[in-house]
Amino acid sequence: MFRYYFLVIYTVYMLLKHIKLLYELQTLDPRLSYAKQMEAVYDKPKSFMRGCIGLTGSTVSIHQFGKTPKGPVLYVHPKLKLADLAVLLGHLDKTPSFFAEPRAFRYPLVHQWLNKMGAIKKNGGEHTAVEQIEEIVRKGQSFILSEADGIDYESLSSRLGVPIVPxxxxxxxxxxxxxxxxxxxxxxxxxxxxxxxxxxxxxxRA
Structure with a gap:
């Protein structure tokens, strides 16, 4: 239970600490590609996610079969939960967008980070969600899907011309x-x- 409390304190501390950075990220260099802009945005969130896992005393071992292709991809996970998402966002080599629960957008600072990271609100309906995913991927950002989302990711992959990475x-x-x-x-x-x-x-595909 103490680790859980430490995690809450750590989360609040990091959100307050990076208020200035959040506002600096509102004006990214327009000469950068969308993918490069996301790399700048995700720098601190990736460290934050790793820190969250580290507070539990856990270690993450990465097993990768083949190189991940350049450019955007669709990552597909069997059944994503919040802790799974934290591991992925902290340790994947790309900076993928993802679905976030609607209640997460209600919190000050949290919703601003989610918007900046290109997160999609989960209650928008399948058709709206697919349109938003397509827009993000066409810009050059990867996306994390769960099989439990009920989205035909293979059809989406074919339409966008991007590979699937299970x-x-x-x-x-x-x-x-x-x-x-x-x-x-x-x-x-x-x-x-x-x-x-x-x-x-x-x-x-290698």
Missing amino acids: IETSGIEDMQKGSFFKRLKPADLDLTIHRAYLPENKRL
Whole structure:
């Protein structure tokens, strides 16, 4: 339980600490590509996510099969939870956008970071969500999808001409114990990044 409280304190501290940075990011160099702008935006959030995992005393082992293609990709996870997303955002080599719960947009500072990171509000409906994903990917940013989202990611991949990269996380359940009051415990977490493929021919892509 103490780790959970430390995590809450750490989150509040980091949000307050980076208020100035948040406003500086409102005026990014327009000469930079969208992907490069996102790299600048995600610099601190990636460190923050790693810090959150580190506060639990857990370690993350990355297992990657083949290189992730250049340019945007669709990352597809079997069933994303908040802790899984924290691991992915902190350790994937790209800076992908993602779905965020509507209530997260209600909090001061949090919603500003989510908007800057290109996060999509989850209750927009499938058609709206697909349109927003397409807009983000066409700009050059990757996106994280869950199979539980119910979106036909293979059709989306074909339409956008971007590869799919299946990803998996394990060990999260060992890190989080309890229901109402979470007890965070050290755990060995694994992030597996499979080979990319294009749905048209299912050929693996290095």
